[in-house]
Structure formats: C-alpha cells, structure tokens
Amino acid sequence: MKDHYDVIVVGAGPGGSIAAKTAAKEGLDVLMIEKRQEIGDPIRCAEGVGKFHLKQHIEPDPRWICADVKGSCIISPDGTRVEMAEEMSGGEVGYVLERKIFDRELANESALAGAEVMVKTRATDLIIENDTVCGIKLMHLGKIHEVRSKIVIGADGMESKVGRWAGIETAVKPSDMETCAQYLVSNANIDQEFCYFYLGNEIAPAGYVWMFPKGGNKANVGIGILGSKSGEDRPIDLLNDFMEKNMPDAKIIEMVIGGVPVCGTIDRTIANGLMLVGDAARQSDPITGGGIINAMNAGKMAGEIAAKAIRNGDCSTDTLQEYEELWRKTIGKEINNSLIVKETFVNFTDEDLNSLAHSLKDVNFTSMSLLDLLKALFKANKKLLWDLRGIFKDFIKNDVDFKYKAE
Numbered sequence: 001m002k003d004h005y006d007v008i009v010v011g012a013g014p015g016g017s018i019a020a021k022t023a024a025k026e027g028l029d030v031l032m033i034e035k036r037q038e039i040g041d042p043i044r045c046a047e048g049v050g051k052f053h054l055k056q057h058i059e060p061d062p063r064w065i066c067a068d069v070k071g072s073c074i075i076s077p078d079g080t081r082v083e084m085a086e087e088m089s090g091g092e093v094g095y096v097l098e099r100k101i102f103d104r105e106l107a108n109e110s111a112l113a114g115a116e117v118m119v120k121t122r123a124t125d126l127i128i129e130n131d132t133v134c135g136i137k138l139m140h141l142g143k144i145h146e147v148r149s150k151i152v153i154g155a156d157g158m159e160s161k162v163g164r165w166a167g168i169e170t171a172v173k174p175s176d177m178e179t180c181a182q183y184l185v186s187n188a189n190i191d192q193e194f195c196y197f198y199l200g201n202e203i204a205p206a207g208y209v210w211m212f213p214k215g216g217n218k219a220n221v222g223i224g225i226l227g228s229k230s231g232e233d234r235p236i237d238l239l240n241d242f243m244e245k246n247m248p249d250a251k252i253i254e255m256v257i258g259g260v261p262v263c264g265t266i267d268r269t270i271a272n273g274l275m276l277v278g279d280a281a282r283q284s285d286p287i288t289g290g291g292i293i294n295a296m297n298a299g300k301m302a303g304e305i306a307a308k309a310i311r312n313g314d315c316s317t318d319t320l321q322e323y324e325e326l327w328r329k330t331i332g333k334e335i336n337n338s339l340i341v342k343e344t345f346v347n348f349t350d351e352d353l354n355s356l357a358h359s360l361k362d363v364n365f366t367s368m369s370l371l372d373l374l375k376a377l378f379k380a381n382k383k384l385l386w387d388l389r390g391i392f393k394d395f396i397k398n399d400v401d402f403k404y405k406a407e
C-alpha cells in the first residue's frame with residue numbers, strides 16, 4: 001500500500017469492483033479496499049440478474065452461473081399463475097449467480113486491470129480538508145493508516161458510512177426498508193429454469209416471496225416485506241410459514257438476513273473529491289430490490305468520470321456533477337418509475353392482486369419490462385385503467401425508455 005493514489009474505492013462489491021476496473025483501465029492509480037477477508041462472502045442477495053445488462057460488463061462464465069433462467073411465474077394469493085417466458089418475449093431473461101465466485105471474479109478483473117486490492121481493510125473515516133475529501137483513514141491488521149487520493153468512490157453497500165462522513169444524507173427510514181430473510185435450500189423441487197414470485201398480504205405484507213433456482217435442485221427462497229406495512233410480522237417467521245406450507249421437503253443449508261432500501265433516489269451522491277455508487281448511493285430498485293446491475297452501471301460511470309476529472313485537474317463537485325446527472329438520467333429514472341408503481345401496488349388488497357392476475361393469465365407478453373407489464377395490465381383490466389390512469393401518465397412522462405449502455 002502506498003500513501004497516495006489517484007482513486008480509492010471503498011468496498012469490493014459489484015459497484016466497487018467495476019469502478020476500480022474502469023478507473024484502472026483509464027490509466028489511473030487505484031486502491032480498492034474491502035473490510036471482509038473474503039470478497040463476496042457472506043452474501044446478502046438472491047443473486048438474480050438480467051442477462052443483457054450483465055453482459056455489458058463481463059463475459060458470462062459457467063463458474064459463477066448457477067441457473068440460466070428462461071422465465072418467471074407470478075403466483076397471486078388465490079394461486080393464479082401468470083407466466084412470462086423467454087419464448088413469448090423473444091428476449092433473454094436472466095441468470096442466478098453464485099455471488100461468492102462472481103464478486104471475487106469482478107475484483108480479480110479490477111486487479112488484472114491494474115488496481116491494488118486489499119482485503120481485511122476497513123475504511124474508518126475520510127480525510128477532509130477545505131471542504132474536500134482528500135483520502136481515507138483505514139484499519140489494516142490492527143493498524144490505522146492515512147492514505148490520500150484525488151477521488152474517493154464510496155461503494156460500501158447498504159450500511160455505507162462513507163457518504164455520511166462526507167455530510168451526505170444517506171439515512172433510510174425503517175419504513176422505507178424492505179427487510180429480507182432468505183434460505184438456500186436443497187431438495188427444492190422447482191423448475192430450474194424459472195423464477196417464482198408469490199404475492200399476498202398474508203404471505204408477504206407489501207412484498208413477496210421469491211424462489212430462484214440455484215442449480216442441482218437447490219434454490220434461494222426468500223421474503224422481503226416493507227417496513228411500513230409489516231407491523232409485528234418478522235420476515236423469518238413468515239418465511240418459515242411459507243416453507244412449511246409450500247416446500248416441506250426442502251433442506252435449509254444457508255441463511256441470509258438483510259435489508260434493501262426502497263426509498264427511491266436520494267438528493268445528493270457527490271461531494272468535493274467523492275462519489276457514491278450502488279447501495280451506498282441507494283440505487284437499488286424499489287420494486288424488485290435488485291441492485292447488482294445498477295451498482296455495476298454506476299461504478300462504470302463513476303470510474304469514467306473520475307478519470308476525466310483527474311485529467312482535467314478538477315475533482316470538485318463542479319466536475320463530478322456529470323456523474324450525478326448521468327446516473328439520474330438513466331438509473332435514477334428507472335428507480336423513480338419503479339417507485340411510482342410500488343407506492344400504488346403496496347396498497348393493493350389480495351382481491352386486487354387476484355383480479356390483476358386473472359386479467360393477465362392469458363396475456364402473451366411481447367417483452368418483460370415493467371412498462372410492458374403495465375401496458376398489458378391496462379389493456380386487460382379496464383377498471384384498473386381507470387384507477388391507475390394517474391400513475392401511468394407519470395410513468396410515461398418519466399420517459400422509461402432508456403438504457404445506459406456500457407461499451
């Protein structure tokens with residue numbers, strides 16, 4: 001470890017590793033630190049990602065792909081199944097990853113691109129001078145070090161402190177947190193090419209239960225419920241009830257507890273000399289809770305803009321504002337659209353959910369985006385069209401049809 005770098009990345013999750021790789025490939029001198037001794041372990045994730053977006057960042061590799069998913073099935077409270085499959089949409093669906101290997105491979109790629117990676121190394125504070133972030137204090141093997149940099153990228157996940165240290169408001173109210181519990185089970189007996197989502201206020205108040213195939217008859221079976229609606233219900237108890245009723249023969253081999261921010265975008269993700277990416281910037285999707293791809297996309301943007309700022313010799317918010325605007329125009333729009341839809345759907349009764357499922361049962365989806373799902377809903381359910389006309393207008397106004405394309 002040197003005492004000065006161009007860029008220090010805090011956290012070696014997908015957001016941090018892509019930021020470090022991108023900055024290193026731009027010729028910058030990069031240090032990425034990770035507090036854990038093993039990158040990617042323990043995981044807090046159901047490990048589902050869309051294929052198209054993942055492939056923009058890394059070549060798929062069977063070593064970290066557990067299941068090649070061809071479709072999803074939504075099950076309403078009365079058991080009505082709505083299927084969306086690859087052959088209907090003509091598009092690709094997704095993978096279920098082995099993140100313990102995937103995250104490590106991303107970090108490896110950043111190291112091969114020239115970044116220095118240090119594990120068992122925790123950021124303990126920022127060095128701030130003249131209202132500018134100039135580096136970090138870190139703890140490595142019991143010793144505190146001060147390491148300076150032109151830019152710090154905070155990619156320290158859900159429990160991020162980096163933003164707060166820089167005076168950025170990143171706190172999430174408990175009511176805006178989806179609290180999750182998940183088991184990795186064997187003897188799952190599910191179709192290994194499908195992801196399943198169970199809805200219902202009894203099963204998962206203002207949330208859902210997911211079953212994602214993990215290959216070899218294994219599955220990630222989890223639940224996420226919204227803080228503001230869950231009352232006394234604990235996710236783990238609801239998950240145990242679900243398992244008992246629906247998967248009595250499954251054997252639990254791992255457990256995950258975690259939270260996903262579903263508050264929508266926060267006001268600021270930059271300071272002089274600092275950018276936040278991924279969960280640290282609260283960039284996960286309010287409906288699905290998915291954040292891997294958003295973190296990777298944001299990491300790439302931050303790495304590129306760090307290089308530009310350093311080349312121009314100006315790492316102030318004036319220059320880093322480009323990152324703020326770019327992610328809001330792309331990732332941020334998608335998050336805001338999801339938030340609009342989520343805020344309506346969390347108030348649906350089981351009868352509403354059943355009625356939606358009935359109207360979608362025989363729909364042939366042309367693609368599997370949220371907008372297509374909404375369009376199909378409107379076409380099929382005239383009452384809903386009337387009730388939700390406001391959201392649909394907002395949604396369209398918010399211009400959903402974008403995608404940040406990494407090179």
Ligand SMILES: Cc1cc2nc3c(=O)[nH]c(=O)nc-3n(C[C@H](O)[C@H](O)[C@H](O)COP(=O)(O)OP(=O)(O)OC[C@H]3O[C@@H](n4cnc5c(N)ncnc54)[C@H](O)[C@@H]3O)c2cc1C
Pocket residue numbers: 010011012013014015016033034035036040044045046047048049121122123124155156157158159160161180181182222256257258259260277278279280284289290291292293295
């Ligand atoms: C139960 C659950 C299920 C989920 N399922 C999905 C899913 O199916 N698909 C999906 O896309 N997303 C899912 N997510 C969300 C997804 O896991 C995150 O959005 C994603 O990991 C964000 O990546 P990141 O790089 O921003 O942060 P993280 O992956 O959280 O990485 C942050 C890293 O920073 C390190 N760190 C933290 N503090 C410090 C410090 N002070 N110093 C050094 N290192 C530090 C951490 O150890 C960690 O390795 C799920 C989340 C949960 C909780």
